[in-house]
Amino acid sequence: MGAAAYAAKPRKPEVSARRMRAARSGHAIGPSYSLAPRGLRRPSGGATRCGVNYRHAFHAGNACDVAKHALLVALLQALTAKQKPFRVLDTHAGIGTYVLSSSEAERTGEWRAGIGLVADVTEGPLADYTAQVRAAGFPDLYPGSPELIRALLRPQDQLTLCELHPEDHATLRARYRGDRQVAVHGRDAWEALEALTPFPERRGLVLIDPPFEQPGEFERCAAALARLRHRFRAGIVAVWYPIKHRAPPRAFHTALQDAQVPDCIAAELLLREPTDPTRLNGCGLLVANAPFGFAEQAQAILGALVPLLARGEAGAGALVTRITPE
């Protein structure tokens, strides 16, 4: 597994308090704020040759991963309701499964405030997701999006994964080697979106889950979503985004409205009032062409997460809103 690539003990991290807050928060706070403590970065100290610093191994299973994955499972279940084959394109795949005792996961401990508080749930709107997490090996392992998707594919369905980071790509490739239903690409997500859609199956889901470590990531998501909706109207598209403060997600929604991207809803979880922009205060999943009944299901899923993950913090809540009309 990818975590094994970091089995050697890293140098003591030389990180500032701000960097550490950003790392704990789950997503970078700017291009120079890598989530990986310096000891785990490439010798250049800057971006890797592929331009990606972010490593999901530090954050797998955190509160926002839980929200994203619980909603992802609901979207996939809707696709399996019909016999017709479907495909899923996971454009920012990570390594597929995460070892929770790895040095990365231990370093941040984020999973303990995420899946660690949720995995025991066996009833209600979270039950299908948590059952999948336990079946995937929790508490030793946490399944990333590729693993959650793979578990729900039927023999007629296909999964395409893109991961740009060379080591993470190699880990992912090794994981699914020989699996005839899974294709793993080391290509750029934004290029792949153009090249690999629409799907030959003409139905399915595109999951876009960037690390938000580059400036302009919200704008890039809005532009990609607009193009994708135009070229693949039948597909479901889900874009994960961080909520640190309110302005960037609002601007994202406005950009979708201005571009008249049809049929978008936003399912948002707030862990606390989003006033400190250096913290990951919540997250959203923008879903275009959501399956029938998904908005209500998403509200129930996120509503069930609030008391478990936010633990009475002021400003916490769950909200599903329509952003653009059908």
Ligand SMILES: C[S@@+](CC[C@H](N)C(=O)[O-])C[C@H]1O[C@@H](n2cnc3c(N)ncnc32)[C@H](O)[C@@H]1O
């Ligand atoms: C938030 S993580 C993905 C987590 C994964 N989707 C999950 O839910 O388990 C983002 C991933 O995207 C990768 N990445 C960053 N930029 C990319 C790009 N332009 N194309 C493909 N992958 C990229 C990073 O290396 C990282 O593994």
